[in-house]
Structures are given as structure tokens and as C-alpha cells.
Amino acid sequence: MVVPVILSGGSGTRLWPLSRADLPKQLAPLFGEESLFQHTVRRVVGSPLYQTPVVLASADGRFLIREQLQALGVDGKIVLEPARRDTLAAIAAAAAVAYEDDPEAILLIMPSDHLITDADAFAEAAEAAAKVAAEGGIVTLGVRPTHPATGYGYIAPGEPGPDGSFKIARFLEKPSADAAATLIDEGCLWNAGMFCFRAASLLDEVARLEPETHAAIKAAVAEASDDIGFTVLGPSFEKARAISFDYAVMERTESSFVVPVTFSWSDVGDWKAFWEATDQSSDGVTTEGDVVVLDSKNSIVRSGGRLICAVGVENLAIVETPDAVLVADLQQAQKVKQLVGTLSAQGRSEASEHARVYRPWGWYQTMDIGDRFRVKRIAVKPGAKLSLQKHFHRAEHWVVVRGTAEITVGEETKILRENESIFIPMGEVHRLANPGRIGVEIIEVQTGAYLEEDDIVRIQDDFGRQ
Numbered sequence: 298m299v300v301p302v303i304l305s306g307g308s309g310t311r312l313w314p315l316s317r318a319d320l321p322k323q324l325a326p327l328f329g330e331e332s333l334f335q336h337t338v339r340r341v342v343g344s345p346l347y348q349t350p351v352v353l354a355s356a357d358g359r360f361l362i363r364e365q366l367q368a369l370g371v372d373g374k375i376v377l378e379p380a381r382r383d384t385l386a387a388i389a390a391a392a393a394v395a396y397e398d399d400p401e402a403i404l405l406i407m408p409s410d411h412l413i414t415d416a417d418a419f420a421e422a423a424e425a426a427a428k429v430a431a432e433g434g435i436v437t438l439g440v441r442p443t444h445p446a447t448g449y450g451y452i453a454p455g456e457p458g459p460d461g462s463f464k465i466a467r468f469l470e471k472p473s474a475d476a477a478a479t480l481i482d483e484g485c486l487w488n489a490g491m492f493c494f495r496a497a498s499l500l501d502e503v504a505r506l507e508p509e510t511h512a513a514i515k516a517a518v519a520e521a522s523d524d525i526g527f528t529v530l531g532p533s534f535e536k537a538r539a540i541s542f543d544y545a546v547m548e549r550t551e552s553s554f555v556v557p558v559t560f561s562w563s564d565v566g567d568w569k570a571f572w573e574a575t576d577q578s579s580d581g582v583t584t585e586g587d588v589v590v591l592d593s594k595n596s597i598v599r600s601g602g603r604l605i606c607a608v609g610v611e612n613l614a615i616v617e618t619p620d621a622v623l624v625a626d627l628q629q630a631q632k633v634k635q636l637v638g639t640l641s642a643q644g645r646s647e648a649s650e651h652a653r654v655y656r657p658w659g660w661y662q663t664m665d666i667g668d669r670f671r672v673k674r675i676a677v678k679p680g681a682k683l684s685l686q687k688h689f690h691r692a693e694h695w696v697v698v699r700g701t702a703e704i705t706v707g708e709e710t711k712i713l714r715e716n717e718s719i720f721i722p723m724g725e726v727h728r729l730a731n732p733g734r735i736g737v738e739i740i741e742v743q744t745g746a747y748l749e750e751d752d753i754v755r756i757q758d759d760f761g762r763q
Contacts (some may be wrong), residue, residue: 299427299493300402301341301350302391305334305362305409306378308649310637311567311630314621315601318649322565323410324361328575333565334409335365340416341405342371346424349373351394352409353387359527360657360760376528379517379535385510385545386537388492389503390530393518396496403430404499406492406542411564412574418560426493426556428460435502436462436493437547439486439555440562445477448566448631450488450543453480458554465553468543486557490564492542502550510545513537525761567630568614568623572597586617595627619662620652657760658683659736671748673741675729677702682730684758691745691752693721695729700737703730726756 309322316322323334331339341347350373354362359377366373376394378387388406395402405423413419426436439452448471455466468488472480504511513536520531538545547553563574575583575597582593586600593610601618614630616623625633640648653662658681665672677683677700685705695704696718704713705728706721712732713719721727723745731737 298348298403299346299405299423300348300395302388302395302404302406303334303337303341303350303352303373303409304384304387304406305352305354305358306381306387307408307410309410310634312565312571313633313637314618314623314647315599315616317647317651319357319654320361320651321358321410323408324358324365327565327571328412332365333412334362335369336412337407337409338366338369338371338373340413340419341407342369344420346420346427347405351376351391353378353391355381356529361655363526374528375526376521377524377530379530379532381539382534382537383539384490384542385503385507385540386514386534388542389500389510389514389537390517390534392494392496392499392503393514394521394528396500397518400497402496403427404492404494404496408490408564411489411491411562413560413562415560418558422556422558422560423493425460425462429458429462429554429556430493430495430498432459433495433498433552434458434462434554435499435546435550435552436554436556437465438489438491438493438558440489441557441559442477442481442485442487445474445481446487447471447474447477448570449564451477451480451485452488452555453483453485454555454557460556462554462556465547465555468548486555487562488543489558489562490543492547498552499546502546502552506549507538507540507545510537567633568597568616568625569627569630572614572627597627618652621647656683657681661741664740666748669744669746669748671743673743675739675741677729677731677737677739679731679734679736682759683728684753684755684760685726685728686753686755687724687726688745688752689724689754690747691743692723693727694742694744695719695721696740696742698738698740700731700735701733702737702739703732704728705730 308318309316312322324332352373352375356377429436451469453466454463456464513533516533517530522529577583581595583597587604588598588600589606591608593607595612596610597614598607599616612627614625637648659676659678661673661675697713702713
């Protein structure tokens with residue numbers, strides 16, 4: 298059996314404004330109602346080939362990852378990285394964690410943000426890679442190209458290996474269009490960033506090639522702790538070298554193999570790649586949400602709430618969210634990452650934060666803000682509750698608009714139903730909880746001199762937050 302390891306620590310800035318640091322593309326509903334992360338999980342459950350999946354993630358997205366696993370009925374192991382150290386550290390940590398459970402474990406490493414629609418073909422490729430890995434090979438899956446893509450790295454296969462694999466002759470960086478066409482003619486494959494190996498074999502290679510990182514990961518796993526069901530790697534993780542797995546291991550090891558695969562694959566790396574992966578109209582237009590399009594071609598028009606009307610547009614990505622709108626030439630979609638960098642340099646919160654902010658108990662969304670007031674919509678999941686808290690600089694007015702809320706103010710706790718309201722004085726200890734079986738929604742009006750999120754003193758919290 299194979300241990301599926303899903304890497305879910307990226308931010309996906311090229312798919313801004315839908316993908317941001319606090320809700321990256323792998324956790325956002327890009328294709329239908331489920332996220333790319335959930336599509337990835339679905340590929341590796343329900344088959345005797347796979348064991349329970351392991352997810353490597355940052356602390357920021359842990360509760361949403363757990364929620365999305367629970368929505369699929371999957372009880373995966375979530376391992377949290379205390380710092381971003383690139384893919385070598387994450388993959389080595391996954392190998393070390395798996396080795397503790399089973400020294401003979403074979404791991405299948407997958408990014409969480411790739412789109413693969415043929416789960417059976419993927420399982421066949423994973424099984425073939427696992428056979429090579431069982432003999433000590435460190436294997437990558439190489440996708441047979443369908444066009445001369447310039448956004449992917451390429452792999453040149455060498456001498457034939459076992460079970461339909463090939464030794465890797467060389468890796469090639471993202472080429473020009475003409476160079477990519479030449480590489481395809483030479484039989485090169487797309488580098489899909491998926492790997493398979495025995496945990497013991499990989500750890501031996503990391504110890505040989507990157508001894509300091511090996512020591513740091515070994516210590517981080519020894520220091521690991523449990524935090525309300527999450528496995529948190531220890532602080533030694535930050536001593537690992539920040540480098541990709543490709544550069545650190547795959548391009549240096551003598552044990553590298555590639556298994557060619559033919560299933561449809563996309564890393565959904567930008568809005569052009571997203572457009573290519575979607576079902577389009579006869580004019581090449583992809584739409585989502587409240588959209589009306591006339592006389593337009595080869596474009597994405599996607600609404601997150603407001604009506605969008607597009608007339609006579611071509612080769613554009615038009616993407617609307619509650620707090621931002623992107624209009625970009627699809628041929629320059631890679632530059633969206635540069636745009637996000639500009640927004641960050643300007644101190645714009647929209648660069649990394651969505652208008653809707655997810656929390657372990659539900660979510661909140663700012664609806665309006667002005668001088669000395671802010672209006673929020675707050676949703677609380679059944680059985681969940683916010684921290685017992687107080688604010689030094691604001692008072693709050695709560696109106697229940699859906700469900701039944703249990704509200705604590707000072708020493709008093711009461712039940713409020715739809716159309717009922719309550720006032721929270723400045724400095725008063727309070728809490729909002731949902732004791733029912735359906736979601737609770739309230740409208741919160743904050744008033745005061747300072748209305749930012751850091752004006753919270755948590756007295757008691759179910760999720761261990763300070």
C-alpha cells in the first residue's frame with residue numbers, strides 16, 4: 298500500500314483575487330463546489346492501493362483543511378509546518394513522519410492544487426511508480442505534453458528502467474515556445490511535481506545530499522507535538538534549508554526515475570491555465586456566477602456576487618470578488634503574481650486577505666466600514682462557538698438573522714432567535730455560540746475609536762488561540 302502525502306502549503310498568487318494567502322487556490326472552490334484539495338483527496342481514497350492520506354500544511358489553513366476533509370468523510374493526518382521552507386523540508390518531514398509509523402512505507406507525494414480528472418489512470422501510474430520505489434528508486438511522474446507549454450519544466454527520459462520507467466537524463470527549466478516544441482519532438486515530458494519513494498530511501502538521500510536539513514527534520518519530528526488533533530513539527534524545522542525538492546534531490550541523486558503518464562493534467566498555475574482546463578462555449582468563453590456576455594471570445598468572466606456584463610471582449614480574464622475585480626489579458630496571466638506583489642508593497646490588505654475570513658468556528662465578512670463603525674456578517678457552524686473575549690476600544694450590536702444563538706454577556710447567558718438583538722458594551726466579556734443543528738448568522742455593528750481585529754482579549758478559546 299502507498300501513503301498519499303498531499304502538500305497544501307502554497308498561496309497561488311497568480312489566481313488572485315480568488316486565491317489569496319488566507320484562502321489559497323487549493324482550498325478555494327475553483328471547479329464546482331469542491332476545492333482542488335478535495336479533488337486531490339478524492340483521487341486517493343476508496344482504493345486498496347492507498348492508506349490514510351497525510352496532509353502537510355501551514356497553521357493558517359489547518360481548520361479549513363480539516364473541515365474539507367470532514368466534508369468528504371476522510372480522517373486524514375494533518376502535519377503542520379511551523380515555517381515556510383519550500384518542498385525539500387516538507388517532503389523530508391513527510392518521509393520522517395511516515396518512517397516512524399512504518400520503516401517500509403512507500404510515499405506518493407502530490408501537490409494539492411493540480412487538476413487530474415482520470416482517477417483510474419492516476420492510480421495505474423501510482424502503482425507503477427510504487428513498484429520502482431520499492432526497489433529503491435526515487436520516482437517522478439512525467440506527463441506526456443499536449444502542447445509546447447512555456448510555464449512547465451521538462452524531463453528528458455534516459456535509459457529504460459523497471460516497470461515502464463526510465464532513468465532521468467536531465468531536467469530542463471521553463472523553455473521558450475520554440476524550445477518547448479523541440480523538447481516535445483525529442484520525447485521530453487512535463488515535470489508534474491509528483492514523486493514516489495520508500496521513506497527510508499529518501500531519508501538516506503537527504504542525509505547524503507543535505508545533511509543539515511536531514512538533522513533539522515529529524516529533530517523537528519522528535520520535537521513534534523499534538524495541538525487539538527494536529528501534529529505540529531518542532532522549531533528545528535526552521536533550520537532546514539529553503540530549497541525545492543527538485544533542486545536538492547531529484548537533480549542530484551543517482552536513483553531518479555520517471556514514469557510517463559498520459560492522463561489529463563494541469564497545475565492550474567494562472568488564469569490562462571484555468572481557462573484551458575474549463576468547459577468553454579463555442580466562442581471559447583468560460584462563465585461563472587451572475588454573468589451576461591455578448592460578442593466575446595476566448596475569455597473568463599467570473600462573478601462572485603455582483604452582475605458582470607461583458608461586450609466585445611477577447612482574451613480577457615474578468616474575475617470579481619466582494620472586495621476586488623481583476624481584468625487581465627490571458628496572455629499575460631503570469632503577471633498577476635507581480636500585481637499582487639505591488640499590492641503588498643502598497644500595504645493593501647486585499648493582496649492576502651479575502652473579504653470573507655474563515656475561522657475554525659465559521660466565517661465573517663465585512664459588509665460596510667466608515668468613520669467609527671464597521672458592519673459584519675458572522676456565520677457560526679452548528680455546535681461551534683467563538684472565544685470568550687472582550688474589546689477595549691469598541692462596543693457591538695448583534696442582530697440574529699438566522700438560527701438560534703446562545704449569547705453570553707458578562708455573567709448572563711441567554712438564547713436569541715431570528716429578529717432578536719443584543720448590545721455588548723465596550724470592555725464587557727462576551728461570547729457567541731451555536732447550540733443548534735443549523736447554522737447561525739448574525740449582523741454585527743461595531744462602533745468605537747479602533748475597530749481592527751487585534752483589539753481582542755481572549756479569555757477562553759476552544760481552539761487554543763491566544
